[in-house]
Amino acid sequence: MIAEINNKIPSKLSNSEDLLTGNFFGIMRYTNIENTIPCIFEASTFNKAEDKNIFDKAIKSICKTQDPFIFWPKYEENEIDLIIELSEYVIGVEIKYNSGLSSDDEVSNLENNEIQNSCNQLARYSRMLESKYPFKKKVLLFLAKENNASHIYYSVLNRNIISNNVSFGFLSWQEILISLEKYNPSSNELIIINDLIIYLNQKGFDTFKSFITKENISRNSFFKFNFNEKFSFQLKRKTSKLFYKYE
Template identity: 35%
Template sequence: MIAEIHHKVFSNLEDELTGNFFGIMRYIPFQRGLKQIYMKYIHSLDESVHGLIRSIQTNDFDIEFWKRSELGYGEIDAYMELDGVGIGIEVKYQSGLSGENQLEREVSMLSEWCKSEEKILILVAVESDAREIYQRNYRKECFADVHLAYITWQDILSGLDEIKTVNQFEDLMVEDLKGLLREKGFMSFEGFRDNGLIIDGGAFYDFG
C-alpha cells in the first residue's frame, strides 16, 4: 500500500484494495471508525439499514476476509457480526459482478451464517457502478430478508474525515488510507449533493 501511495506500483486488484482498506479499519473501534462512515454515507431505499447500524453499540469487532460458504455458494469479500447484525461486504473495483446472481448467492451466505441475526449486504464500488448494480438488484425477492445497501469509494474517501481519531497512530492510518484512495482516483465532485441520499425509486436513472 505504501508503495502505491508513493507512485512506485499500481494495483487494480479488488482483493488487495479490500485487504488494505478494511484491514486497517479493523484497528479503529467501530463507533469511531466504520460506523461514522456508514451512518453518513451509506445509501439504501430500505429504511431499516440506518437504524440497524445506529443500533450497533460495540467497539470490538473482527472482520473475516474472503469467508467461504460451506454450502457451495462461494465466498464474500468481508464479513462481520456486531451486536446481532451480520454484515456482508462485496467490493468492486474496475469490474462488475461475477454473474447476475452474485448478490443472491451472497444473500444465501448471510442466511447460512446468521440464523437469527439481522443481515445487511453492503456493496462497495465506484459511484456509477454502485448505483447501477443497486438499481438492478434491490427489488429482488431475496432482499425481503436481507437488507441491501451500497456505499461508493468516493464517499468512503470523504467519510474518512468523519473518523474521530484519538492518537497519532490512528491519524497515520487514516491519512494513509486517504492517500491510497486518492491514488486510486476516488475524488468526487461535491458541488451538487444532497448528502448522497436516494429519495425514492424514481430518483434513479433507468439503465434499461
C-alpha cells in the same frame, strides 16, 4: 498499502479488488473501530427506512474489544469479500473496484410470479447470509464506485431477488473518502487515517463536491461551467424550476 501509495507494486496489481479490500479494511482494524466504522458507513443508502435502522444499530454495536472482521470467508461455494460479525448482527460487504458482478442471470421475481433463486452474485450472498446466520439480523452492503454502486444496486433491488430477511444497501468509495476526511482522529490514529485518505485519493476516489462562485444565484441567472477533465456527480436533493447544464 504504503508500497502502493509510492507506486512500488506491479501495475497488474493496481486493479486488484482483493488488494484494495485488504489494504483498506485490514488497516481499518487498527483504528478505533467503534468510531471509524460508523463514520465510513454513515452515507450508506437503503431503500427501506427499516433496513437503514437495522444497519445503523448494527454499526453502533461495534466494540473495540473484539475483532469482528472476517476476510473472504468461504461458505457453500460462496466467497464474499468481508463479513463483520457482531453479537446480534452480521454485515456482509461485497466490494468492487473496476469490475462488475461476477455472475448474473435474467431472473426477476415480480408480483404474482413464483419465487426463483437467481445466480446473481449479490442474490447468492444474501442467501448465504440467511443460511449461515439464521439467528442474527442480516445486512448485505454493496460497495463500489459511485457511478456503478447505485446503478447495480437498484437493478438488483427491482428484480426482487435478494432474500427477504436480509437488509440490502449500497455505498460508494467516494462517499467513504468524504466521510473519512471529516473524521476527527485520535492521536494514535492520526497517521493511519491520513495514510488511508492518501490511499483512497490515489485510487481515484476523490470526487466533485460543489460549485464555488462569488456570483449571487437567482432564478433567472444562467451560469456556464467548463471543465477540462471528466467527472461524475450525484444530485441528492430534488430541485424544481431550475436549470443545470454540465459540459
